[in-house]
Amino acid sequence: MTYSHNASIGVEQFAAAAASPWWAQIYVQRDRVVTADYMARCADLGAAAFVLTLDVPGTLADTAFRRSPLTGAVAIRGNVGPTGGGSGAAAESAITPEVVASLVQGSRLPVWAKGVMAPADALAALDAGAAGIIVSNHGRRQLGGVAPVADVLGGITDAVAGRAPVLVDGGIRSGIDVVRALALGASAVGIGRPVLWALAAGGQAGLEAVLQALTDEVATALAGLGAARVADVTRSMVRRASD
Numbered sequence: 001m002t003y004s005h006n007a008s009i010g011v012e013q014f015a016a017a018a019a020s021p022w023w024a025q026i027y028v029q030r031d032r033v034v035t036a037d038y039m040a041r042c043a044d045l046g047a048a049a050f051v052l053t054l055d056v057p058g059t060l061a062d063t064a065f066r067r068s069p070l071t072g073a074v075a076i077r078g079n080v081g082p083t084g085g086g087s088g089a090a091a092e093s094a095i096t097p098e099v100v101a102s103l104v105q106g107s108r109l110p111v112w113a114k115g116v117m118a119p120a121d122a123l124a125a126l127d128a129g130a131a132g133i134i135v136s137n138h139g140r141r142q143l144g145g146v147a148p149v150a151d152v153l154g155g156i157t158d159a160v161a162g163r164a165p166v167l168v169d170g171g172i173r174s175g176i177d178v179v180r181a182l183a184l185g186a187s188a189v190g191i192g193r194p195v196l197w198a199l200a201a202g203g204q205a206g207l208e209a210v211l212q213a214l215t216d217e218v219a220t221a222l223a224g225l226g227a228a229r230v231a232d233v234t235r236s237m238v239r240r241a242s243d
Contacts, residue, residue: 002051002190005038010078015045025051025114028092028099036106038079043108049131050107054095055115055138097128104129112167117152119159122166132165132187139170139192150180154235157185175217179225183233 002023003014011024024042029035039050092099104111110131115138116122122133135153137146149170157166168181169190181189191214198210218230227233 003042003047005053005079007078011038011042011045013078015042015047018046021048023047023049023051023112025053026103027053027056028095028103029090030092031090032102034090035103039103039107039109047109049110049112050103051112051114051134052095052100052103052130053114053138054100054121054125055117055136055143056091097124100125100128100130116156117147117149119156122156122160126160126164130164132167133160134190135166135168135170135186136190137170150184153181153184153186175214175219176221178214178218179221179233180238182230183235183238185235 001018001020002025003011003018005025005027007014015022024039024047026035026039042050100111100113111129112132112134113122113125113130114134115136116125116133117135117137122135125133133156135149135156137143137149149168153166153168160166165187166185167188167190168184168186169192172178172181172189172191173194178189194210194214195207198206200206202209222228222230222233225233225237227237
């Protein structure tokens with residue numbers, strides 16, 4: 001699991017309850033002392049890696065999203081405070097390769113670059129020291145008209161050429177989506193909204209049901225493709241609409 005910098009509970013409370021490996025997501029703050037403090041706390045509390053979000057330039061997404069009032073749990077920022085920090089007005093609006101390199105050099109943990117949608121950006125992040133790439137369009141809510149991750153994933157994995165792992169998230173809703181992503185070169189696949197929807201609708205049992213359904217769908221897709229295991233999945237098994 002990747003813990004969000006903007007979670008409604010602070011990282012100390014989250015880490016105390018975590019029973020499995022977890023990574024910590026970062027929104028870089030203009031005040032780098034705040035960012036360094038947050039990273040140090042996460043490392044001390046057992047995070048295994050950092051996920052540096054690159055595609056939020058100090059705003060809260062598109063116009064329609066910004067008009068929606070933040071109420072209830074989503075209005076709470078568990079890491080906002082004298083030693084916290086969150087996204088929004090305090091976030092750095094220009095994440096450059098130099099910023100990535102600075103965070104990598106100051107981190108005790110691997111730093112992954114998330115929000116990558118172009119081969120050149122993937123290579124720039126790796127040159128700056130990123131441990132891996134996470135292809136993501138932020139759920140397609142950050143910028144109107146942004147490309148689906150399926151359209152850019154193959155080009156990015158080709159450019160990276162095995163230099164580092166490439167993960168992907170955004171729009172994964174079925175086991176077939178997972179297999180498509182693996183066929184396009186992803187090392188692993190992230191899911192967000194299905195987890196939150198399942199927890200909201202059915203608690204732990206709902207989440208377990210969704211994860212099991214995804215696992216079963218992956219197995220069914222592999223069988224349908226004649227692939228005995230995930231390693232047998234190839235890009236030739238992906239059919240594009242234009243084919």
